[in-house]
Amino acid sequence: MNNQAAAPAPAVHARGLTVRRGTGRAPRTVLQGVDFDVPRGRITGLLGPSGCGKTTLMRAVVGTQAHVTGTLDVLGRPAGHPALRSRIGYVTQAPSVYDDLTVRQNLDYFAAVLDPGRAAADRRRADVARALADVDLTGHADALAGRLSGGQRSRVSLAVALLGTPELLVLDEPTVGLDPVLRRDLWNLFHTLAAERGATLLVSSHVMDEAERCHDLLLMREGRILAQDTPDALRARTASATVEEGFLRLVDEATARAAQEDPR
Numbered sequence: 001m002n003n004q005a006a007a008p009a010p011a012v013h014a015r016g017l018t019v020r021r022g023t024g025r026a027p028r029t030v031l032q033g034v035d036f037d038v039p040r041g042r043i044t045g046l047l048g049p050s051g052c053g054k055t056t057l058m059r060a061v062v063g064t065q066a067h068v069t070g071t072l073d074v075l076g077r078p079a080g081h082p083a084l085r086s087r088i089g090y091v092t093q094a095p096s097v098y099d100d101l102t103v104r105q106n107l108d109y110f111a112a113v114l115d116p117g118r119a120a121a122d123r124r125r126a127d128v129a130r131a132l133a134d135v136d137l138t139g140h141a142d143a144l145a146g147r148l149s150g151g152q153r154s155r156v157s158l159a160v161a162l163l164g165t166p167e168l169l170v171l172d173e174p175t176v177g178l179d180p181v182l183r184r185d186l187w188n189l190f191h192t193l194a195a196e197r198g199a200t201l202l203v204s205s206h207v208m209d210e211a212e213r214c215h216d217l218l219l220m221r222e223g224r225i226l227a228q229d230t231p232d233a234l235r236a237r238t239a240s241a242t243v244e245e246g247f248l249r250l251v252d253e254a255t256a257r258a259a260q261e262d263p264r
């Protein structure tokens, strides 16, 4: 008998995940039967060039994507299950905040949707204060969201996602347009959320140097997963100095294989 403790189930488990997008006569298969796992309590980077399917994969995980087939389990439930709503925080590329409300009013509003009722007022207040501090916006709490910079607005969206301390955070290119200091601060926050709160983070980026900051990587290209590995293992396996170089090696290998299989 095997006495070893079983590894905890991954936060996300996908097998043969296929997504078709587009309407009319020519819907396109944008995820082509992909298999991957997102381990719990760690930061998984979803990296690949623009258009490879990162957003589509994330939308499938959070349950907002139509025409999904295959197996996709999230926190032990099928993706899209209503019980998952409060357990997942999702930040899209377009900051979803109300410009005519202040930062705090935005958070109060979303906190009331998430955790309604008078009895929860103290908890909501504490939640909003914590989320503001997490993203370093306490000093801007009374500023109108419409007057904030792009980077500040995306941090408001992140604060909204952090309300209610979700177990899984799905962040679509959260560092786009941020200066290097804010980028570093945000990555530090991601590591704190994983290490101190046990949160699982799935973070997409098309900037390969961000890969080095992740615990695990999912490298994507043209609707397929090229590799799932840690940055160290990927660099070692491809004999590369950086993840970017390793990614390019894997792309070249995949292209050569495809040319062999279909030499037309």
Ligand SMILES: Nc1ncnc2c1ncn2[C@@H]1O[C@H](COP(=O)(O)OP(=O)(O)OP(=O)(O)O)[C@@H](O)[C@H]1O
Pocket: 021, 022, 023, 028, 030, 048, 049, 050, 051, 052, 053, 054, 055, 056, 057, 206
């Ligand atoms: N609404 C849609 N209808 C049809 N095709 C779509 C739709 N949205 C995206 N696509 C296509 O699906 C593919 C994957 O897009 P997706 O947005 O998932 O890529 P991405 O890797 O997130 O790109 P980016 O980094 O630019 O955000 C692209 O080829 C895109 O053209």
